[in-house]
Amino acid sequence: MALARTRKIMFTAGLLGLAVACGVPSAHDGTAALGVAGSPAGAGTSVSPAGHDLKFGADHRFASGLTISVGSPQSFRPSPSAYPQSPRGAAFDVQLTNDGSTTYKLSGLNVTATSSGAAVKQVVDTTQGFTGITDAGKDVMPGRSVHITLAFAVPREQTQLRLQIRPSATEAVAVTYCGPA
Numbered sequence: 750m751a752l753a754r755t756r757k758i759m760f761t762a763g764l765l766g767l768a769v770a771c772g773v774p775s776a777h778d779g780t781a782a783l784g785v786a787g788s789p790a791g792a793g794t795s796v797s798p799a800g801h802d803l804k805f806g807a808d809h810r811f812a813s814g815l816t817i818s819v820g821s822p823q824s825f826r827p828s829p830s831a832y833p834q835s836p837r838g839a840a841f842d843v844q845l846t847n848d849g850s851t852t853y854k855l856s857g858l859n860v861t862a863t864s865s866g867a868a869v870k871q872v873v874d875t876t877q878g879f880t881g882i883t884d885a886g887k888d889v890m891p892g893r894s895v896h897i898t899l900a901f902a903v904p905r906e907q908t909q910l911r912l913q914i915r916p917s918a919t920e921a922v923a924v925t926y927c928g929p930a
Contacts, residue, residue, distance in 0.1 A: 802911065802927035805841070809924040814849025814891075815916050822910060822930035825900070831874035835902030838872045839910060839930040840879060846894040853889040857917030858882060862901040864908045864930070872900040903930055 803809060805821040822839035831838070843860075847853045862869045872879055879900040889895050903910060910930035915923040 802925045805926050805928045807926070809914075810848070811916055811920075811922060811924075813851070813853075813916065814847065815853055816846040816848055817914055817916075817924060818844045818846075819912060819914070819926045820844075821928070824903075824930070825877065827872055827874050827900075827902070828876040830876050831872055831879075833870050833872065833902055835872060836905040837903050838874070838879070838900045839903045840898055840900040841912065843897050843899060843914075844894060845889060845897070847889045847891050850891055852891065853916070855882065855887045855889055855895060856885045857920075858885075859915040859918055860899060861913045863911045863913075864901075864903050869901045869903060869910075872902050874900065 803819075805819055808816055808818045810816045820842035822841055825838050825840055827835050827838045845853070845855070845858070860871075862871070871881060873881055879898060881899065882897055884895070884897075887895065901910070901912075907929055909927065912926045913923050914926070
């Protein structure tokens, strides 16, 4: 009896934690910019306090001028040749635009994902075109953009997925996108 009640309490606490982590509304829904307080974020963007997750589809502009947009997840069934094998995958279109004054090295891009708080692996499924960052050695010149598609292994049932994107391993600031997948 006590074990069943403990499980129910833990499950409810987990769901509540997800609702709080992914469902915190922002005063500026959809767009965020980080940098020096009071610095302009650029045309069409607004400042959101650090620590707030963005919804998929929103733009985020880093202080360096790099703007990232992550589209809504598209569910797919990985092919038999996919790695790792998973009952379902979630694919994301990621657009990076370098509005800064220096060249951005795509090899520095770091993307991690969690599903309901647990880390999930990136899916490589060449049959369906999910190959990860194939142009990792590519430099993105100022004023240029690059489009990549990333896929992650997710459970069969719908889940709350969080993507954390850091422009480079040494970058102190990361942006987190959160939503159902």
